[in-house]
Structures are given as structure tokens and as C-alpha cells.
């Protein structure tokens with residue numbers, strides 16, 4: 001890509017470092033900003049540098065927070081004996097959006113993936129095990145993605161805590177609501193059969 005301006009080239013190069021943004025998209029975005037009032041770009045740049053400089057991670061659950069403890073951990077109405085283990089902050093947001101969970105979270109910050117050079121020591125696992133050891137946790141819910149890495153991570157954590165008095169569960173994996181059975185992949189359908197639930201329980205949800 002040939003640029004008539006070094007400044008423009010610079011901005012496009014920086015923007016294209018973002019995931020899913022190629023050079024052409026970066027150029028489109030930069031040109032868009034140039035057409036907007038200057039204040040728009042100032043606000044954007046300010047918000048980005050502020051989020052980078054001032055954001056904190058909750059010291060208990062590792063969720064993104066403006067304070068030492070995030071709003072979820074601080075909320076006295078949440079059940080602190082029930083902890084949902086998730087891969088990253090987006091999972092917290094997704095589960096919170098369902099309004100179906102009143103416990104706390106523990107954000108691992110990734111999943112065990114030898115292929116990508118991510119081992120247990122790179123994740124927030126020690127602090128989770130410490131929480132369980134403290135005896136304040138009644139149940140851990142593993143809510144990792146249903147992939148080999150997710151399963152490996154669940155199993156690794158399970159091995160660390162199995163000698164302590166804590167219940168463990170994993171989120172149900174099954175046929176999506178509104179899906180036709182014949183279009184469901186066979187692994188999902190197979191699991192749905194194995195993990196079937198009493199019909200009466202299905203009426204409650």
C-alpha cells in the first residue's frame with residue numbers, strides 16, 4: 001500500500017495491529033476519523049490510553065475492575081460459596097447478561113494449551129486453589145469452552161482440588177434452543193443423550 005503521507009501510513013500501521021483489522025480496514029477507519037470532528041478522535045485516543053493506564057484487575061476474581069475489588073465480588077447479594085470458573089472476561093459478561101447466575105466468578109485468563117505455549121503457571125489457577133483451600137467455597141462450576149483445551153484445563157484444576165471438600169460441576173452441553181435435531185453435530189447430540197435430564201426438570205427452565 002502506497003501512502004501520500006507518513007502520518008497516515010503510521011496511523012494505518014498501528015490500527016492494523018488490532019485483531020481482525022487488515023490494512024484496508026485500517027485505512028477505512030482512519031479516513032473515517034479524519035472526516036469526523038477532531039474532538040471525536042481526541043475522545044477515542046483518550047479513552048484508549050486511560051483504559052490501558054488506569055484499569056485494574058479484581059484482586060479476588062481477576063475480572064476487569066476500576067477498583068481493587070470488582071462490583072460483582074463486592075456485591076453482598078451474591079453467593080460467595082458458588083464460584084463459576086471462566087476463561088476470560090468476555091465469558092463473565094456473557095453469563096452476567098443471562099441474569100441466571102448469582103454466585104461469583106474466577107477468571108483464569110486463558111486455557112491450558114501446550115500448542116500455544118500456555119501452561120497452568122500462566123493462568124490464575126493458584127489463587128483459585130487457595131480459595132478452595134480456605135474452605136469458603138461450596139461449589140465450583142467449570143464454564144470453559146467445550147474444546148480439548150477447555151477440558152484439559154477443567155481436569156487440571158479438578159486434580160488440584162479434588163482432595164478438598166468442594167462440589168464440582170460443569171455447564172450443561174446440549175442441543176441449542178430452537179435447533180432442529182438433525183442439524184445438531186453428533187458430538188453435541190451424543191452428549192445430550194448421555195447427559196439427559198428428568199423431564200420434570202426440563203419444565204422448570
Ligand SMILES: [Zn+2]
Pocket residue numbers: 058059060061062063069070071072073074
Ligand atoms: Zn471480582
